[in-house]
Amino acid sequence: MLVFLAMSSAALSAPLFVLTNTRACFFFSSVSRTRSTAGLSVGWFMLRITFFGILLHKSGCLYLFCDLCPYCTADYCSYIIALYYYYHIVLKVKKLKYKLLIMNYGASMNIINPGKEDYHMHSMNYSDGMNSVFEIVYFAGKIGLNKIAITDHSQACLDAKGKCRVSGRDNINRWKNEINDVEVIFGVEGDLLNEEGDICDHLSDEPAEFLILSAHPKVYQLQSSKDTITKGYLNAIKQYHKKIAFIGHPCIKHFSDAVDIKEVIKAANDYGVAMEINGANMMNNRTDMANLDILLERADRVYVNSDAHTLHELKHAREKAFEVLREKGIKLG
Structure with missing residues (x-):
């Protein structure tokens, strides 16, 4: 030859x-x-x-x-x-x-919840999920999860979407899981509100036990300038890093042109805030894969969550996320 x-x-x-x-x-x-x-x-x-x-x-x-x-x-x-x-x-x-x-690739990245823990999902009781808290907790036990965070949308997001103001949220303070052995946290997916970094971190005036910081189009107009929204994230991380667990769905496609993800990741690393790898977005083809590569290369700490709005997503979204990570050569232990 x-x-x-x-x-x-x-x-x-x-x-x-x-x-x-x-x-x-x-x-x-x-x-x-x-x-x-x-x-x-x-x-x-x-x-x-x-x-x-x-x-x-x-x-x-x-x-x-x-x-x-x-x-x-x-x-x-x-x-x-x-x-x-x-x-x-x-x-x-x-x-x-x-x-x-x-x-x-991803050698310095620490996946905080590689096992049977999921810290991002929504219920029909308090936001836009399709299932009740009871159904979510019961099903979480059936699929082998040990710990979950039910993180319904903040009041600002519900108001922006025209949802009715929820009532009875204070009941979660007295709620006990008598269904199974799954540990249940009630959190809030908070919202970035403006360039100054103000956030809405409550639902029906109840503070969050576990806080995600996200940007949603109807709350913070992602059509605003890229510098403005990026500055909003940087200010929010600086002011509230002690209470923010992670930045929600940073690789979603509508995030791509609106925010400088490298700057957000750098600020998150500097202040000890994790980033999120979002399984539901991967399942539904809403992930910007270029931004995901940047996140895998630069982020120090990440959560891999479902962001489930249905029981189907609760079961399969994290599986999809881990499948993509394995394809990219990330060692999952």
């Missing part, structure tokens, strides 16, 4: 110049003989191979293969061995670099 490549290349390409040293390789002029993309690629490939062959000649490496090398004028020998070295050394080094890159 290598002989065929060498002969074919020689037949199709004229020598650009020949060095007087009989131990030197020759160049090909494929680059100048074609204007096609394929031709340019082949020509550039041949040029790199020939330089590599000359390097082998000058270093005397070809002596290892043939005692007649100093007296031989068969440049094909040099060319074939150069091809061999290129494929078995250069390409292997490139593959090794790629493997090292994959190994380091």
Whole structure:
């Protein structure tokens, strides 16, 4: 195969110049003989191979293969061995670099809940979920979850969506799980309100036991300038980092053009706030994969949650998220 490549290349390409040293390789002029993309690629490939062959000649490496090398004028020998070295050394080094890159991808990232814990879901009792608290807790036990956070939307989000003001939220303070052994936290998915970093962190005047900070289009207009919304996040993280558990769905597609995710991740890292990998968005094709790559590369701490609004999402959304992480080479333990 290598002989065929060498002969074919020689037949199709004229020598650009020949060095007087009989131990030197020759160049090909494929680059100048074609204007096609394929031709340019082949020509550039041949040029790199020939330089590599000359390097082998000058270093005397070809002596290892043939005692007649100093007296031989068969440049094909040099060319074939150069091809061999290129494929078995250069390409292997490139593959090794790629493997090292994959190994380091997300190496500094700590997944806070790699096991049977889910800290983002919604109920029909207090926001836009499709199931009651009872159904969620019961089903969580059936699918093997040990701990969940029911994090319904903040009052600002409900008001913006025209939802009725919920009542009875204070009952959660007296709620006890008598259904199964699942540990249940009642939290709030809070909302970023403005450039100053003000947030709504309550639901029906009840403070959050567990707080997510998110941006929703009808609460904070994501059509505003990118600098404005990014500044809002940075100010909110600075002011409320002690109470914010994580930034909700930062890789959602409507987040992509509205916010500088690199700046948000940096601020979150600086103040010890985690980021979220959102399973429901992955299931429903709402994840900006470029931003996800940035998050995996830069975030120090992440939660992997379902953001479930249905029992189907509660069961499968985190599975989808972990599947994507495995495909990207993230070690999950």
